[in-house]
Amino acid sequence: MDEFPVIQKARQFINDAAINSVPVDVERLASNAKAKINVRTDMDDDESGQTFSLGGKNFITVNGNQxxxxxxxxxxxxxxxIVLELPSHHHGDNITTSDLVSYRRRPxxxxLCDVFAAECLLPYKFFSRDVGNIDVSLHAVKELAKKYKASITSTGSRFAVYCNAPCAFVLIENDKIRYVSSSKFLRELNGWIEIGISIPQGSVAYRLIKEPLKMEDYDEVESNIWFNNGIKGYELVAEEAMLIREWNQCLSLIWLDESLRRVSQTKNYDDQDEGALLKELNGVLPWPSKRRRK
Ligand SMILES: [Zn+2]
Structure with a gap:
């Protein structure tokens, strides 16, 4: 099984449960999976949950202190x-918090279960509409995370996918790039970020990790810092990053907008008449400015 059928199954599952508002009613989803939720407050800090089946019923216990x-x-x-009928491969009956949060050594x-969970938590039909209506920023990601009662990491990851501008979301753990998601607009510009490599020097994320005077920051950095051969037409990319000290992680949102297009091109426009200008702009997708100065 790969991601695509998992996403389809999650969407079907959301439809079958007649989920029509957010935050998604998790209890209703559980009952549709014939599962009963039990919240316990006496579990270890590092334990997130347990699950077992008995007589055709599923019992899910979660750590109420989290x-x-x-x-x-x-x-x-x-x-x-339960829904995908995928056995738990590394946590058995118990699921630890680091199993869910860490991106290392994930079977x-x-x-796939995380993909399903994220699709249910941030359902396409609501989330894509919300993302389409807002400017790119970590602030926007945080607000959506609140609205959907989801983590900033899950929300940011899907934010980049549905973003209507060239945008990538990068998760860094222990100074290495562990996870990247990106919008189709970025992929169309050949904007690829390699997974597994060290955090690039000169990036906002690098600065935060090496000199953690702040928890988050925004800047415009050279596009070749994040993208091997840069991005054609863009010398700069916008980057906003934040640290999650608890997990030794850093999240980075990287995006492009019209205001970041090559300065020399903008200068040329001054010398051209309107007709030439329009011709120049032809074929170039106009992204609304999402620039945010601090
Ligand atoms: Zn699992």
Whole structure:
């Protein structure tokens, strides 16, 4: 099984449960998976949940001391195991928090359950519309995370996918790029970020990690810092990054907009008449300016 049928199954599951508002009603989803949720407050800090089946019923226990968005993700991850009929490969009956948060050594089945969980938590039909209506920024990601009661990481990852501008979301853990998601507009510009490499020097994320005076920052950095051969027509990309010290992680949102197009081109426009200008602009997708100065 790969991601595509998993996403289809998640969308079907959301439809079958008649989910028509957000934040998604996780209890309703659980009951559709014949699962009963039990919240416990006596579990270890590092334990997120447990699940077992008995007589055709599934029992999902979650750690009530953890943040609500973490509990919701744990429940949906466990529901994914039930719906996709994928055995738990590394956590057995118990699921630890680092199993869910860390991007290292993730068996494929576990990744697929996370994909299912994210699709349920941030359903396409609501989320794509919300993302389409807002400017790119970490602030926007955080607001959506609140609205959907999802983690900033899950929300940011899907934000980049549905963004209507060239945009990438990067998760860095222990100074290495562990996860990247990107919009089709960025892929069309051949904007690829390699997974597994060290965090590039000169990036905002690098600065935050090496000199953590702030928890988050925004800047415009040279496009070849993030993209091997740069991005044609763009000397600069916008980057906003934030640290998550608890997990030794850093999240980075990288995007392009019209205001970042090559300065020399902008200068040339001054010398051209309107007709030439329009011709020059022909075939270039106009992205609304999403620039945000601090
Ligand atoms: Zn699992």
């Amino acid at each position: 943040r609500e968005e973490r509990q919701r993700f744990t429940i949906l991850h466990e529901i994914a195991h 494929k089945e576990e990744m």
